[in-house]
Amino acid sequence: xxxxxxxxxxxxxxxxxxxxxxxxxxxxxxxxxxxxxxxxxxxxxxxxxxxxxxxxxxxxxxxxxxxxxxxxxxxxxxxxxxxxxxxxxxxxxxxxxxxxxxxxxxxxxxxxxxxxxxxxx
Amino acid sequence: xxxxxxxxxxxxxxxxxxxxxxxxxxxxxxxxxxxxxxxxxxxxxxxxxxxxxxxxxxxxxxxxxxxxxxxxxxxxxxxxxxxxxxxxxxxxxxxxxxxxxxxxxxxxxxxxxxxxxxxxxxxxxxxxxxxxxxxxxxxxxxxxxxxxxxxxxxxxxxxxxxxxxxxxxxxxxxxxxxxxxxxxxxxxxxxxxxxxxxxxxxxxxxxxxxxxxxxxxxxxxxxxxxxxxxxxxxxxxxxxxxxxxxxxxxxxxxxxxxxxxxxxxxxxxxxxxxxxxxxxxxxxxxxxxxxxxxxxxxxxxxxxxxxxxxxxxxxxxxxxxxxxxxxxxxxxxxxxxxxxxxxxxxxxxxxxxxxxxxxxxxxxxxxxxxxxxxxxxxxxxxxxxxxxxxxxxxxxxxxxxxxxxxxxxxxxxxxxxxxxxxxxxxxxxxxxxxxxxxxxxxxxxxxxxxxxxxxxxxxxxxxxxxxxxxxxxxxxxxxxxxxxxxxxxxxxxxxxxxxxxxxxxxxxxxxxxxxxxxxxxxxxxxxxxxxxxxxxxxxxxxxxxxxxxxxxxxxxxxxxxxxxxxxxxxxxxxxxxxxxxxxxxxxxxxxxxxxxxxxxxxxxxxxxxxxxxxxxxxxxxxxxxxxxxxxxxxxxxxxxxxxxxxxxxxxxxxxxxxxxxxxxxxxxxxxxxxxxxxxxxxxxxxxxxxxxxxxxxxxxxxxxxxxxxxxxxxxxxxxxxxxxxxxxxxxxxxxxxxxxxxxxxxxxxxxxxxxxxxxxxxxxxxxxxxxxxxxxxxxxxxxxxxxxxxxxxxxxxxxxxxxxxxxxxxxxxxxxxxxxxxxxxxxxxxxxxxxxxxxxxxxxxxxxxxxxxxxxxxxxxxxxxxxxxxxxxx
Numbered sequence: 001x002x003x004x005x006x007x008x009x010x011x012x013x014x015x016x017x018x019x020x021x022x023x024x025x026x027x028x029x030x031x032x033x034x035x036x037x038x039x040x041x042x043x044x045x046x047x048x049x050x051x052x053x054x055x056x057x058x059x060x061x062x063x064x065x066x067x068x069x070x071x072x073x074x075x076x077x078x079x080x081x082x083x084x085x086x087x088x089x090x091x092x093x094x095x096x097x098x099x100x101x102x103x104x105x106x107x108x109x110x111x112x113x114x115x116x117x118x119x120x121x
Numbered sequence: 122x123x124x125x126x127x128x129x130x131x132x133x134x135x136x137x138x139x140x141x142x143x144x145x146x147x148x149x150x151x152x153x154x155x156x157x158x159x160x161x162x163x164x165x166x167x168x169x170x171x172x173x174x175x176x177x178x179x180x181x182x183x184x185x186x187x188x189x190x191x192x193x194x195x196x197x198x199x200x201x202x203x204x205x206x207x208x209x210x211x212x213x214x215x216x217x218x219x220x221x222x223x224x225x226x227x228x229x230x231x232x233x234x235x236x237x238x239x240x241x242x243x244x245x246x247x248x249x250x251x252x253x254x255x256x257x258x259x260x261x262x263x264x265x266x267x268x269x270x271x272x273x274x275x276x277x278x279x280x281x282x283x284x285x286x287x288x289x290x291x292x293x294x295x296x297x298x299x300x301x302x303x304x305x306x307x308x309x310x311x312x313x314x315x316x317x318x319x320x321x322x323x324x325x326x327x328x329x330x331x332x333x334x335x336x337x338x339x340x341x342x343x344x345x346x347x348x349x350x351x352x353x354x355x356x357x358x359x360x361x362x363x364x365x366x367x368x369x370x371x372x373x374x375x376x377x378x379x380x381x382x383x384x385x386x387x388x389x390x391x392x393x394x395x396x397x398x399x400x401x402x403x404x405x406x407x408x409x410x411x412x413x414x415x416x417x418x419x420x421x422x423x424x425x426x427x428x429x430x431x432x433x434x435x436x437x438x439x440x441x442x443x444x445x446x447x448x449x450x451x452x453x454x455x456x457x458x459x460x461x462x463x464x465x466x467x468x469x470x471x472x473x474x475x476x477x478x479x480x481x482x483x484x485x486x487x488x489x490x491x492x493x494x495x496x497x498x499x500x501x502x503x504x505x506x507x508x509x510x511x512x513x514x515x516x517x518x519x520x521x522x523x524x525x526x527x528x529x530x531x532x533x534x535x536x537x538x539x540x541x542x543x544x545x546x547x548x549x550x551x552x553x554x555x556x557x558x559x560x561x562x563x564x565x566x567x568x569x570x571x572x573x574x575x576x577x578x579x580x581x582x583x584x585x586x587x588x589x590x591x592x593x594x595x596x597x598x599x600x601x602x603x604x605x606x607x608x609x610x611x612x613x614x615x616x617x618x619x620x621x622x623x624x625x626x627x628x629x630x631x632x633x634x635x636x637x638x639x640x641x642x643x644x645x646x647x648x649x650x651x652x653x654x655x656x657x658x659x660x661x662x663x664x665x666x667x668x669x670x671x672x673x674x675x676x677x678x679x680x681x682x683x684x685x686x687x688x689x690x691x692x693x694x695x696x697x698x699x700x701x702x703x704x705x706x707x708x709x710x711x712x713x714x715x716x717x718x719x720x721x722x723x724x725x726x727x728x729x730x731x732x733x734x735x736x737x738x739x740x741x742x743x744x745x746x747x748x749x750x751x752x753x754x755x756x757x758x759x760x761x762x763x764x765x766x767x768x769x770x771x772x773x774x775x776x777x778x779x780x781x782x783x784x785x786x787x788x789x790x791x792x793x794x795x796x797x798x799x800x801x802x803x804x805x806x807x808x809x810x811x812x813x814x815x816x817x818x819x820x821x822x823x824x825x826x827x828x829x830x831x832x833x834x835x836x837x838x839x840x841x842x843x844x845x846x847x848x849x850x851x852x853x854x855x856x857x858x859x860x861x862x863x864x865x866x867x868x869x870x871x872x873x874x875x876x877x878x879x880x881x882x883x884x885x886x887x888x889x890x891x892x893x894x895x896x897x898x899x900x901x902x903x904x905x906x907x908x909x910x911x912x913x914x915x916x917x918x919x920x921x922x923x924x925x926x927x928x929x930x931x932x933x934x935x936x937x938x939x940x941x942x943x944x945x946x947x948x949x950x951x952x953x954x955x956x957x958x959x960x961x962x963x964x965x966x967x968x969x970x971x972x973x974x975x976x977x978x979x980x981x982x983x984x985x986x987x988x989x990x991x992x993x994x995x
Contacts, residue, residue: 052138
């Protein structure tokens with residue numbers, strides 16, 4: 001079971017998809033890395049478990065590209081954590097990636113459930 | 122090299138990740154897990170902290186500078202951790218780069234002597250050469266003045282053309298009288314070469330008209346040396362050969378064409394085709410746009426055919442037009458010598474690169490595990506490669522810097538070995554940047570290619586295998602490559618050594634060549650009598666007589682005599698002759714024509730083989746006499762006595778022009794030690810009246826003790842006879858011989874220094890490989906010793922390995938050397954390029970070096986403690 005999940009999350013390493021997930025998750029408010037991972041897991045009903053080895057590189061890459069920004073803050077239990085938030089540029093990127101994702105999933109859905117053939121074959 | 126901001130970012134990343142881990146643990150604990158279980162689970166879930174850090178850092182990107190800094194830091198650290206490797210590889214590279222660059226720079230400067238004229242590749246020399254014999258452009262500039270006048274009038278293809286002839290001029294009134302090489306040049310000559318005076322003006326056509334006031338251009342060195350860089354020299358007077366000349370300008374530093382000229386006068390060419398003596402001119406032309414030398418040759422030939430005939434001789438049928446690039450006439454044999462030395466330089470560079478490659482491969486083997494571990498920790502293939510390239514680059518940069526410094530020092534050192542005065546503009550010789558760039562480039566490629574081996578291997582082979590296997594098992598794979606490199610090194614070194622050995626042999630034989638006279642105890646003093654003060658043969662005879670009286674009576678002198686061109690001198694008059702009785706001498710047979718005073722042969726120590734030598738009675742009024750050398754006697758009168766036969770130097774001898782052979786003397790090496798002794802004919806000075814046979818005279822004195830001690834007295838003698846006369850040269854015959862062998866000695870030294878270096882590198886290479894293979898087989902040797910193998914057996918085992926490497930190297934090397942030394946054959950004197958003694962000596966020497974290089978590791982192997990060895994190897 002755990003193995004399968006791991007395999008699943010590996011697939012999600014596909015660039016862009018993880019970016020989309022991170023950006024979308026950050027829409028609900030600033031989060032630190034751990035919080036993000038937890039939230040992704042919860043929102044996907046435990047289906048997606050993001051590797052730290054994928055999460056942090058993605059976060060730092062997005063930070064560098066300007067889609068997200070980071071600050072050091074104190075957490076509830078008073079330890080220093082790095083908190084990421086969405087920037088205006090990130091919002092735009094999210095919108096773009098979202099529409100791309102919608103197109104993609106529509107297309108895939110179309111392939112998986114083809115409409116009934118019209119007329120005679 | 123540290124970047125605080127990058128350190129900070131690393132720290133922050135670490136903190137961020139640790140916070141993540143802590144939160145994960147806290148949450149698990151909060152859910153009720155035991156702390157230990159929570160920590161373990163969280164850590165498992167998290168994965169490898171180091172890998173996450175590395176991958177994230179990589180992802181941050183843009184930090185190429187930061188990554189470079191990191192790689193450099195890491196590289197320096199690893200290099201420092203293995204100082205033996207770093208020093209040996211670094212020094213090999215530095216020496217290789219430095220030595221090859223210095224060598225190439227000097228060889229290039231000495232041999233190629235690039236012409237310092239603008240667009241020098243458009244410059245050509247023009248001449249008519251004889252149809253029959255081989256034509257030597259260097260010693261035979263051959264356009265007669267009437268041909269020149271004709272050619273200049275008719276030619277259309279050359280953009281500019283000029284003629285010159287060399288002169289020797291005595292400068293008086295500016296310090297001691299001094300004899301200077303000079304040139305008479307036509308108005309267009311300097312323009313053709315593209316040389317403009319730095320001060321004053323060049324010659325104009327007006328200066329060439331007969332009766333124009335005498336003018337002169339000074340060379341820069343003369344102007345500085347004799348006239349104290351006088352800025353107002355233009356317009357002042359100097360006295361040349363007793364005649365006042367107006368200085369009209371100074372030519373740029375470094376210009377001394379033709380023949381090391383230091384001053385230039387206008388060349389006045391008279392167009393009379395019937396002149397009995399015609400000057401032979403050096404003619405230089407600059408090709409017009411799109412004109413080829415072949416076209417100019419055709420034009421020159423057609424002008425010769427159309428031109429007037431001279432003295433009834435069918436000149437046009439015997440002469441062939443020749444046009445060659447000016448460069449080819451100045452640089453004699455340079456292409457071959459350059460090829461040989463460039464080859465030597467290339468060989469040494471190859472050997473040092475092979476050595477470094479070897480060292481890098483050995484190191485690669487020992488770093489196999491390190492690479493595997495780093496790969497396992499998540500360092501990507503590109504990252505590993507980048508790191509190793511950085512490491513190679515650091516090594517290369519450092520060695521390159523040291524190598525460049527060595528090159529500068531090496532150029533100085535090599536120039537100090539060079540014969541003095543043979544290298545023009547020696548001060549201006551800087552390190553040849555092309556050569557340096559080439560050496561740096563080749564070594565960089567070597568460093569990168571062989572430096573990358575560990576990264577390629579580590580990332581190609583399955584991870585687990587590399588980690589599990591011990592280095593012992595893995596290293597055998599490139600043992601083969603290393604062996605091949607050593608074989609190549611031995612072969613290359615052997616080629617170089619063979620070349621050096623042959624050059625040394627050739628030099629030794631040249632030193633011991635039979636000269637035909639006894640040089641020890643001889644001094645020669647040469648003077649050139651200017652035509653302006655010595656107008657007649659009688660005046661010259663009187664001068665000789667006065668000189669010889671004084672020289673023969675100097676204390677410490679046993680005898681003195683005079684000759685117009687002494688052996689091993691700079692020039693010589695050669696010509697043909699006629700035989701009595703209608704018999705013709707062999708076609709194209711020329712002999713050296715010399716005039717000597719009585720007593721010349723005993724003073725020089727030239728053996729008289731038949732007849733008698735000249736006596737005081739062989740004067741102008743007495744019957745004409747001649748002495749021939751043995752080669753002449755054997756060729757012209759084989760099997761009979763030459764004495765009593767009659768010859769003439771005139772083309773159409775009259776009744777009074779016949780000379781009787783009164784004696785036969787031994788042959789003498791007249792010009793160069795590496796040339797054969799040549800046939801010669803001697804006439805008494807008193808029976809000679811042509812000025813050009815008499816105006817250059819060498820006085821030879823035989824001393825009882827050190828000939829050098831006579832030199833001051835000889836100078837005084839000249840001052841007494843003619844205070845205005847300069848000495849062209851004064852030195853002992855031994856010094857003259859030393860000077861003639863200076864160039865071959867220099868070449869032998871250069872290639873000798875080079876081959877010692879190659880030998881050293883090959884030794885290092887063999888040592889490295891053997892030492893490594895011993896270390897590699899410590900385990901095996903331990904087992905052998907444990908099983909009862911004696912020290913002798915172990916040493917034999919190691920030496921066997923040396924033999925396996927060295928014997929193929931020697932065989933290939935001998936084959937290569939046999940092919941390569943054939944190139945040397947024209948540079949060698951009295952040595953065959955496949956001289957078996959030299960080859961045997963060289964093979965033996967290399968074998969000894971290989972043996973010594975292998976002995977040290979062999980001894981170490983024999984002392985292996987089986988217990989330690991087994992533990993290490995397992």
